[in-house]
Amino acid sequence: MKKNVIAAQSGGPTVAINASLAGIVDAVIKSEAYDTVYGSVYGILGIINDNLINLNEQAAKIPNFIDTLKTSPAMYLGSCRYKLPDYEEDTASYDHIFNQFEKYNIGAFFYIGGNDSMDTVLKLSQYGKRIGSDIRIIGIPKTIDNDLCMTDHTPGYGSAAKYVASSILEIAHDTFIYSIQSVTIVEIMGRDAGWLTAASALARNSYNSAPHLIYFPEVAFDQEQFIQDVKEQLSKRNNVIIAVSEGIRDKNGNYISASTAANDQFGHSQLSGTGKSLEYMIRDSIHVKVRSIELNVLQRCAAHLASLTDLNESFSLGTHAVRYAKQGYTKCMLTLNRISNNPYSISIDTADIENIANEAKAIPREWIHEAGNDITPALHEYMAPLIAGEPSVSYKDGLPVYLPVTHLDRDSEN
Amino acid sequence: MKKNVIAAQSGGPTVAINASLAGIVDAVIKSEAYDTVYGSVYGILGIINDNLINLNEQAAKIPNFIDTLKTSPAMYLGSCRYKLPDYEEDTASYDHIFNQFEKYNIGAFFYIGGNDSMDTVLKLSQYGKRIGSDIRIIGIPKTIDNDLCMTDHTPGYGSAAKYVASSILEIAHDTFIYSIQSVTIVEIMGRDAGWLTAASALARNSYNSAPHLIYFPEVAFDQEQFIQDVKEQLSKRNNVIIAVSEGIRDKNGNYISASTAANDQFGHSQLSGTGKSLEYMIRDSIHVKVRSIELNVLQRCAAHLASLTDLNESFSLGTHAVRYAKQGYTKCMLTLNRISNNPYSISIDTADIENIANEAKAIPREWIHEAGNDITPALHEYMAPLIAGEPSVSYKDGLPVYLPVTHLDRDSEN
Numbered sequence: 001m002k003k004n005v006i007a008a009q010s011g012g013p014t015v016a017i018n019a020s021l022a023g024i025v026d027a028v029i030k031s032e033a034y035d036t037v038y039g040s041v042y043g044i045l046g047i048i049n050d051n052l053i054n055l056n057e058q059a060a061k062i063p064n065f066i067d068t069l070k071t072s073p074a075m076y077l078g079s080c081r082y083k084l085p086d087y088e089e090d091t092a093s094y095d096h097i098f099n100q101f102e103k104y105n106i107g108a109f110f111y112i113g114g115n116d117s118m119d120t121v122l123k124l125s126q127y128g129k130r131i132g133s134d135i136r137i138i139g140i141p142k143t144i145d146n147d148l149c150m151t152d153h154t155p156g157y158g159s160a161a162k163y164v165a166s167s168i169l170e171i172a173h174d175t176f177i178y179s180i181q182s183v184t185i186v187e188i189m190g191r192d193a194g195w196l197t198a199a200s201a202l203a204r205n206s207y208n209s210a211p212h213l214i215y216f217p218e219v220a221f222d223q224e225q226f227i228q229d230v231k232e233q234l235s236k237r238n239n240v241i242i243a244v245s246e247g248i249r250d251k252n253g254n255y256i257s258a259s260t261a262a263n264d265q266f267g268h269s270q271l272s273g274t275g276k277s278l279e280y281m282i283r284d285s286i287h288v289k290v291r292s293i294e295l296n297v298l299q300r301c302a303a304h305l306a307s308l309t310d311l312n313e314s315f316s317l318g319t320h321a322v323r324y325a326k327q328g329y330t331k332c333m334l335t336l337n338r339i340s341n342n343p344y345s346i347s348i349d350t351a352d353i354e355n356i357a358n359e360a361k362a363i364p365r366e367w368i369h370e371a372g373n374d375i376t377p378a379l380h381e382y383m384a385p386l387i388a389g390e391p392s393v394s395y396k397d398g399l400p401v402y403l404p405v406t407h408l409d410r411d412s413e414n
Numbered sequence: 415m416k417k418n419v420i421a422a423q424s425g426g427p428t429v430a431i432n433a434s435l436a437g438i439v440d441a442v443i444k445s446e447a448y449d450t451v452y453g454s455v456y457g458i459l460g461i462i463n464d465n466l467i468n469l470n471e472q473a474a475k476i477p478n479f480i481d482t483l484k485t486s487p488a489m490y491l492g493s494c495r496y497k498l499p500d501y502e503e504d505t506a507s508y509d510h511i512f513n514q515f516e517k518y519n520i521g522a523f524f525y526i527g528g529n530d531s532m533d534t535v536l537k538l539s540q541y542g543k544r545i546g547s548d549i550r551i552i553g554i555p556k557t558i559d560n561d562l563c564m565t566d567h568t569p570g571y572g573s574a575a576k577y578v579a580s581s582i583l584e585i586a587h588d589t590f591i592y593s594i595q596s597v598t599i600v601e602i603m604g605r606d607a608g609w610l611t612a613a614s615a616l617a618r619n620s621y622n623s624a625p626h627l628i629y630f631p632e633v634a635f636d637q638e639q640f641i642q643d644v645k646e647q648l649s650k651r652n653n654v655i656i657a658v659s660e661g662i663r664d665k666n667g668n669y670i671s672a673s674t675a676a677n678d679q680f681g682h683s684q685l686s687g688t689g690k691s692l693e694y695m696i697r698d699s700i701h702v703k704v705r706s707i708e709l710n711v712l713q714r715c716a717a718h719l720a721s722l723t724d725l726n727e728s729f730s731l732g733t734h735a736v737r738y739a740k741q742g743y744t745k746c747m748l749t750l751n752r753i754s755n756n757p758y759s760i761s762i763d764t765a766d767i768e769n770i771a772n773e774a775k776a777i778p779r780e781w782i783h784e785a786g787n788d789i790t791p792a793l794h795e796y797m798a799p800l801i802a803g804e805p806s807v808s809y810k811d812g813l814p815v816y817l818p819v820t821h822l823d824r825d826s827e828n
């Protein structure tokens with residue numbers, strides 16, 4: 001009898017995480033080795049709570065399921081932020097999960113997620129080995145932050161990078177129109193690594209030199225130097241645009257966003273955003289029109305502006321996961337390895353999950369300009385191919401057509 | 415000898431304002447009546463400061479000029495916020511402008527803009543009449559706020575509405591993934607009218623009921639009622655999404671954004687955004703995960719997500735302006751008049767500028783739900799056709815291809 005598989009999604013949303021799920025579903029349906037692919041609703045919790053859905057049936061029932069899933073944002077299966085206990089202390093949870101695997105005749109479990117999800121892959125792999133299970137446990141990376149080790153880049157990053165670069169370009173157009181001087185600060189996601197903030201530099205082209213300054217979590221932020229940088233830029237041009245990571249810290253490691261804590265009318269201590277903090281620093285030092293913009297969650301869910309390269313790679317990771325499982329690979333995460341930049345080409349390989357879980361990858365210092373406020377050409381070369389290409393997104397009544405989350409009936413009146 | 419014309423753009427950016435300019439350029443190039451179309455750089459200031467560019471030459475020189483201009487955000491000619499003095503008190507400015515018209519052999523002046531620009535059209539028309547000038551002075555509307563009188567809707571509104579609705583849908587997908595309860599507040603532009611905030615309702619579809627609450631400047635905001643509304647929604651669903659206009663006011667006419675003014679570490683009084691204010695109100699009253707998102711300037715400059723209906727209408731306004739000028743129309747603004755909703759069709763007519771300048775149009779109260787926190791079906795029917803259709807935007811290196819502002823060399827190092 002052919003075995004079945006389970007797929008689950010975890011962590012924060014990206015635009016590409018459903019593409020990997022679509023790849024798994026596509027590969028299982030075409031597979032000689034596996035029969036049914038179950039989706040675990042709300043990450044690993046779906047297995048624990050016996051909340052599984054049959055994705056073969058969904059693919060048969062919903063028109064263009066694979067293609068629409070590939071371009072739909074966030075998680076079709078829902079997500080969770082759940083960390084498995086240590087199996088030395090609590091074997092019951094693990095026994096329950098492996099009993100569920102047995103009940104559903106599971107041959108492989110695919111977990112699409114970031115660092116925390118890879119921790120789950122590691123623990124399940126180790127426990128499976130201990131009990132002599134031959135179920136393949138495979139991680140598929142995703143995070144807009146691009147901070148996973150052992151992989152050239154992470155699925156979801158390319159699309160978020162494209163959104164950031166396009167937004168900076170459009171914001172630049174918005175600032176170009178007046179003859180008076182202005183400073184615009186754009187706050188970009190990335191608490192510990194500046195990869196996404198660096199992508200703002202991809203907005204530069206033959207007529208646009210913005211962003212003119214970029215600040216990264218990897219480089220200690222110095223307020224005096226910052227004001228000096230802005231003044232120097234204002235001496236050169238009318239409209240200065242600054243890209244800043246939400247995660248910048250001073251030399252003592254304190255987040256800049258926390259340094260301008262204010263009290264509201266109820267006496268609450270409020271944390272201003274990092275962009276707002278920089279806005280206030282400029283207001284306090286320079287007489288110039290200044291505003292700050294937080295790109296916020298749209299950088300991880302604006303699927304209508306996804307990178308086709310990103311979606312295709314994410315889909316391939318899904319199909320490769322099924323293939324690697326069939327070949328016996330387990331206790332691993334799939335990785336993207338860059339073969340060449342020009343033409344851009346990658347291979348999909350595996351890495352031992354022990355080398356990945358709970359580690360984070362920052363931008364190498366040599367890829368950040370010596371002054372700490374810009375990228376180097378090498379980083380530009382690294383990022384540029386990742387945002388290339390546009391998927392074909394369908395529109396209905398003027399809006400992009402996406403697949404709703406599968407369990408949505410709980411959240412909706414409809 | 416054939417006469418020339420001048421076109422200028424003024425006020426805040428929209429995605430469609432260049433489409434009207436493209437329409438003017440296209441019509442003049444094909445016209446038997448007019449020779450050259452000059453672009454006035456930085457609005458009316460370009461005429462005053464003798465900063466005109468020959469757009470026929472640009473169209474001949476730049477590949478795909480008309481098509482790329484049609485889909486480029488903000489203003490190709492730059493903008494200004496300049497109000498002409500009263501001509502009873504200062505005739506010199508007016509004499510200078512009309513001397514400039516004479517110097518360039520101008521037969522018509524087209525001003526693309528919002529309320530303030532229409533004030534300029536009114537004053538120039540009146541002064542022209544006084545001195546017996548036969549130069550046609552014609553206004554072409556634009557504003558994302560949709561608050562100009564005498565026209566069914568304004569160019570720029572449909573594209574901004576499409577951006578708002580798409581963003582709400584994508585944010586909804588972002589919130590769907592967790593099983594824990596949350597409230598998400600989305601702040602939308604529109605200081606005096608709620609048209610753009612109302613467009614959030616277009617995000618609703620077969621699976622998405624968000625936004626679940628909508629608050630307008632047209633209805634006095636009551637904090638207690640708001641908290642009650644949110645609690646009621648939370649009793650029905652996990653993820654509550656709220657759309658709020660930046661311009662909501664309490665029953666005394668005070669902006670809600672000002673009511674939570676806080677002091678930062680430098681002792682500055684800060685104005686929180688409206689969304690932030692609502693976020694704090696909820697934090698103070700309900701134990702639930704809450705966040706606020708400000709759509710900010712992207713709603714007026716994200717041209718890659720424009721409404722084709724909007725761009726086509728804006729382009730037609732440009733071509734019609736040239737035609738109406740030739741027919742002798744002056745002292746008027748072009749208007750869009752809805753002939754039918756299904757199929758959607760409009761005519762382009764003119765209205766006396768005296769009935770338009772300095773007036774603002776709010777949403778009729780009967781188009782807002784009695785409870786003041788949602789729209790009615792009639793408003794939905796009014797908005798829906800305006801966001802329809804997607805323009806063909808070119809991409810290069812993963813980013814949309816736009817035309818830079820024509821005077822950009824001043825602002826750039828390149």
